Amino acid sequence: MVRRATMRLVVAGLLAVVAAISMGVTSAAASPPTHEKVVEKDVAVTIPPLAECPAGDATSIDLVFHDVLHQIFTDTSFHFTEVQTGTFVTRSASGAALNSGHFTSTFSFQGPREPTQTFTNNINAEGRASDGTHVRIKIIEHGTANANGDVTVDFMRASCD
Numbered sequence: 001m002v003r004r005a006t007m008r009l010v011v012a013g014l015l016a017v018v019a020a021i022s023m024g025v026t027s028a029a030a031s032p033p034t035h036e037k038v039v040e041k042d043v044a045v046t047i048p049p050l051a052e053c054p055a056g057d058a059t060s061i062d063l064v065f066h067d068v069l070h071q072i073f074t075d076t077s078f079h080f081t082e083v084q085t086g087t088f089v090t091r092s093a094s095g096a097a098l099n100s101g102h103f104t105s106t107f108s109f110q111g112p113r114e115p116t117q118t119f120t121n122n123i124n125a126e127g128r129a130s131d132g133t134h135v136r137i138k139i140i141e142h143g144t145a146n147a148n149g150d151v152t153v154d155f156m157r158a159s160c161d
Contacts, residue, residue: 031074031075033072033073033074034072034073034074035070035071035072036069036070036072037069037070037071038067038068039066039067039068039069040066040067040069041066042064042065043063043064043065043066043067043084043086044062044063045062045063046060046061046062046063047060047061047063048060048061049061049090050137050139052139052156052158052160053137053139053158053160054160055090055098055099056098057092057093057098058090058091058092058098058099059091059092059093061088061090061091062088062089062090062091063086063087063088063103064086064087065084065085065086065087065103065105066084066085066086067082067083067084068082068083068084069082076112076113077110077111077112077113078111078113079108079109079110080108080109080110081106081107081108082105082107083104083105083106083107084103084104084105084106085102085103085104085105086102086103087100087101087103088100088101088102088103088125088127096130097130098130099127099129099130099135100127101125101126101127101128101135102125102126102127103123103124103125103126103137104122104123104124104125105121105122105123105124106120106121106122107119107120107121107122108120108121111145115145115146115147115148115149116145116146117144117145118142118143118144118145118153119141119142119143120140120141120142121139121140121141122138122139122140123137123138123139123140124137124138125137125138134161135161136159136161137158137159137160137161138158138159139156139157139158139159140156141155141156142154142155142156143155
């Protein structure tokens with residue numbers, strides 16, 4: 001999920017750059033916003049364990065989720081949001097299920113235009129280990145850059161129970 005978040009940030013950044021270039025100078029007759037919405041259902045991917053939350057003997061995480069991507073571009077701003085909700089199963093090298101449950105990931109990237117921007121990524125997962133113990137993961141990332149392109153806020157917090 002974190003690698004996907006990083007990839008989303010790169011993709012969103014590229015989209016913002018393209019939007020900023022295509023916006024050019026704001027005209028007196030502003031054009032209407034451009035909206036794009038993509039919904040994907042039952043996306044299945046396998047990722048490595050999260051660096052922020054060591055997964056014990058797990059060597060992979062199977063995810064199945066719905067993904068909703070929404071983009072809005074105006075003459076003066078961009079907004080990029082993505083929400084994923086689904087299930088996870090961590091697996092050992094032999095393929096045995098170690099933990100399972102559900103997760104939600106929300107990602108937001110927005111700003112008036114490059115270089116002023118902000119992004120936030122939240123991942124919440126909750127489930128049970130094969131022995132019945134409760135599993136809870138919460139990861140939040142946030143970053144902000146000002147009009148000079150200086151990063152004014154940059155943090156990541158992880159809680160793994």
